[in-house]
Amino acid sequence: MNAEEDPYATPTEDFSVSELKNGYSLSDAQRLHDAWTLEKFLNITESGAYSYFHLSEFLPHAVISRDGPVAELAQARSQIVGNTSLSADTKNIRFEDMITSPDSPVQGVMVVKKGKVVYEMYPGMRRTDRHAWMSNAKVFAGLLIAMLEEEGKIDVQKTVSDYLVEAKKTAWAYIKVIDILNMQTGLDLEENPASRSGNTPYNVFVRAEVGLPAPDGTTYTHNQALYKIPKLREPGERFEYSSANTQMLGLIIEAVTQKRLAELISEKIWMKSGMEGDASLGLSPQGNGIIHGLISSRLSDMARFGMLFTPSWKQISKEQIVSDAVIKKMQTSGISDNFLKGSLGPRLTEEFREQPLSNTYQWDAVFKDGDLYKSGMNGQGLYVSPATNTVVAWFATGFSEIPMEAFSRTIVQRLATPQN
Template sequence: MNITLSKSLTATWVLGVLLSANVLAKAPQTPDQIPILPASAEALRGSAYGDFGRSWQNAPHNTTIYQQISRAFPTAVVWRGNGEVSHFEYNKQDLSKITFTNLKGQQETFQHHLDRTFNDGLLIIKDGKIITEEYHNGMKPHTRHHLMSASKSLTSTLFSTFVEDGSVELDKTIATYVPEAKGTAWEDVKVSDVLNMTSNVQYREEFDNPDAEVWAHESAVGWRNVAQGKPSTNREFLYSMNKMDKTDGKFHYRSSETDMLGQIMENVSGIGSAELFSQRIWSKLGAEEDAQCMVDREGACVVMGGFGTTLRDLGRWGQMLANGGKFNGLQIISQDWVNKVSTGDHEKFEHYTGMLPKGAYSAQFWIADNERNITSALGYAGQQVYIDRDINLVIVRLSTWDKPDYSYATDSYRAMEAISNHFRK
């Protein structure tokens, strides 16, 4: 595998900019339009090696499907627990006219950016109080919106509890915790390399290349129809992977690494990831609603991109991080882990600085600004959580972009930075 890649090209892999030209367009919807599930989710999945641009993940289907995943795919419930709901106070403020310089060099208001990039829900929390809360495109406060790869950061917070209690050590090999990995490409890979996506296991997140591993991966977890003779479960896919011919040891975005973290946690505990997330994270937040996780054909939670939550509940998770791991009167994850996911090795991030010039990647989190320790979760088509701990700011955005456009992600981060700068004055 050739790993010498331009910064902008590699960054686009993350969000699938290199899709076929056949991605369907969709018109903006008004808030009172209620999405209706297409007649056949199976038809949306299509051939495992067909036109990726016409899948359920893309326009015009994604606005509908992302808000109704449990009607289209098998999901596991992430129970909220039986505790009281932790309520937010409100201090409404109008931030819509805050401006930033977009990629085209133009001044753009925050509101205009949201309108042109298919925003479904927006939540801004300052000092623990909600200052902005909006729902669009049929989304409601009780709607569980699909998070795609923002799920990776939720998985990180769960994984932190295994590191904290000593049941997983980052300098051990994968085979230490997953005996099935012996004899596979994962056998001698360190847990820390999987956590930071710096392993030497080959995974190409190339959506324009049907031979890339991401296609077989999505087929294996049930996001696309299974190709005959190919892996039909997540585990089968992971154990079928190969080593890279060479690696530079730097961060390369690979969804397979997150699912291997899921394998570690399930092997160590003997409990499925959806239940683990409920026990260790979700039930402690005082969430209003159960969360959910898409599962593969074995019923295993697809932790690399399968979680779905409501807007406010995702805000509770983000506020927990802003509080140094504390929320609802509990220390849910360690302060050390929050520190870990707030800064990273910028030199290892060199292939992705086109999107985040001051960025880094650490333990399944995108560091939006490594100099100011601003961390974030990021998902395909615009699911984002932006956390500026210095000023106790949390921004949650749930979107279904009409196209997985690299420029949307960059401009979204610039818009959030403008909000951050507004409160840092």
């Protein structure tokens, strides 16, 4: 597939991510702040990388609060992670050699096995930096919906208009919540680098998110742009990835709970998980929590979040926040026949070098062994293996020579061998 045919081809500037491990000078910070645009944020650029650390300079934010003692993670370093190698063309590449090379886009990696840190490396950031999760944040929406299901407050077989009166005269009206969770709405909203910048309903949505007018000059609120997305086909037919789905889930969650998303995430998840720092949630000009991507935190806290889906939850929380039933539901609620339809399923199959079973509850992929994976725009990732009690979390600004997806699954499997 050439660049013209690849909807995931992303414009990329030439700059060194490895230089960011010591932070920014005053002059660089001012230069990159002034150069920032929405396009630079969406693509792989130097000022985009700056904004991944400093989103509150560009958008209003709400605080996701931590509470109580920090759940310190014990260290049990393993050489297996760094020494894991995969092939690229005719050569084998060690994981640590790849992520620490001068041209690597990877900024931080943490691997947690049975509640202990077996690998931690920050080749392009400081350990205490807060970095945008990008679409890794979508799994918060999936989790909150699942928790509200358990509480009997949401029925995913009901439609959007059952929860949001505003949806009744829109294309969203009769779409079931489960079809939004699994990104098979049938609306004209599929997201990739091409649709983010093209003359598309998704481009209108993403521009409204930061207060910019649509390509035709009309200025919409974020909700107006979301509600005006038109129908393309019947729901339930194919996996078509879109942040617009997650934003609709966010509206449903707020309507059901009558609480803001940042407050809800704080109360139900972040305050209970021994997090090292507060997180933040970016807001639209109208105050909408941009739950589809603009959560920022330390890498260690993204790993702690992943631990909530493993038996190691006991090491960071006094209560089981993600129940076994919720995990099972997430592992079994996808539709395999839909996964390779749309553009993301085939891309993930190529990156993992293995076909996942399906997508599910805002996770991009679930495997036959129950492992879960979520990607974030321009190189973020969270891979969780409940069965082997392992989490791999990473931040980046760009894509590695060998996809981090392939390495993350291979690392989990090698750590799970009997001798390890």
